[in-house]
Amino acid sequence: MGKLERISMKDRLATELRRKILAGDLSPHSRVVEQDLADEYGVSRAVVRETMLVLELQGLIISTPYKGSEVASISRTEVEGLLLPLRVHIEQFAIAEGLALFDADTFEDFGRVLVEMERAIYNKDINAFNEADMRFHAIIVDGCPTDSARSIWDSIHPRIRMHFAMQTGRTGALSEFLEDHKRLVDVFRTGDVAASREAIAAHIIGTNEPHLGLLDESA
Amino acid sequence: MGKLERISMKDRLATELRRKILAGDLSPHSRVVEQDLADEYGVSRAVVRETMLVLELQGLIISTPYKGSEVASISRTEVEGLLLPLRVHIEQFAIAEGLALFDADTFEDFGRVLVEMERAIYNKDINAFNEADMRFHAIIVDGCPTDSARSIWDSIHPRIRMHFAMQTGRTGALSEFLEDHKRLVDVFRTGDVAASREAIAAHIIGTNEPHLGLLDESA
DNA sequence: TAACGGTCGATTGTCGACAATCTGACTATA
């Protein structure tokens, strides 16, 4: 019996709403009403409020007292100037602290995620691929004994994903993207911390390069 | 009339608890019970729960489902390897984006904070000094048009303060610390972004250097 | 004695209802 974790409604709802936002089912600036969500998911408003608080602190929604909340919009400056560099630093730190602790289980986890990616490519399911990408990096961050690395990462990563989710088209490059992850794992296997830190930075900056086709939308 | 902001109980309570934790009134690993806080501050548990959620996402307390919460403890590795570098990057970003927008009002704000510092030194009130230090850097982060800079900064900075609050003794160096801030403002006045970024990095890393006198243990 | 199982108090998770506040529309009045 694997996990059997007890997960609060708040956390489940947060995961679900995050998924909807990142999948584009809830667009930026769209209004979010507590009671509506409570009715839709059959939970109380208290749960919804705690969920919204989490998403707000993660920067995915913005709420103003007595007025309401809406899905946040992310600017390119914010992502490229602030969030991506922070993310690079977090993952480099996690590697510095955690690479030596990577064991067979860890690499099995990586393997499973790589399989997920292949399946996502086969199904041409971008959201599934992004989910897998997220899990891949989560393994890295979780591999480090300093718990707060993960919690800070959690509060930064969703916005980055949201930004790139807007620019939908990088379908063609997915298999190249998969190869990139495979090469990363190979570097990790060597146990070389410096090389791994270098590789993860290149990976994050490189694959998120401005580029592919983005067209701006001002609202 | 200045602000007249409407502040929710949740936010007021969060500020108060943060203050208590940072002042050492609540020590790491001490247990925190929702109902007790609700009674003590005359609010409902719902408010307390939302407050605790905020503090948890800011890394100041740790809570496990159905078991309870306790005040977090911060490791030196976490602060020096992760939090401080992240903070440096955030403030550098804020300067890059916001320095050009600093106006007379901004420098008046800096001036007021410097006065607070002087008063704190005169009163030998370390907590007051740290409060002022916090406000000083908050001005920088708020000066930047990208709102999320502040929200991320909020989720990182308290833990750094908590760490150094543990090492109580740097009383003697306070006036030197004040001078450091004055020099920073002078650099900002020149409007030189590169120099300002350099200065803020040196300031943060330098003044948080391991060491000055952590010699005393007056509890 | 040591292992098993049940009971009970303490604490957190969830809920529905009431209070405070915002927004927009409507009316009265100069």
Place this chain on the structure above:
DNA sequence: TATAGTCAGATTGTCGACAATCGACCGTTA
């Protein structure tokens, strides 16, 4: 007409109560 005042609906802020869960205590039993 334009402006100020008032009202009603919608939405968030807060509250007290009930349900679920945990941990410790305690008796039973082999």
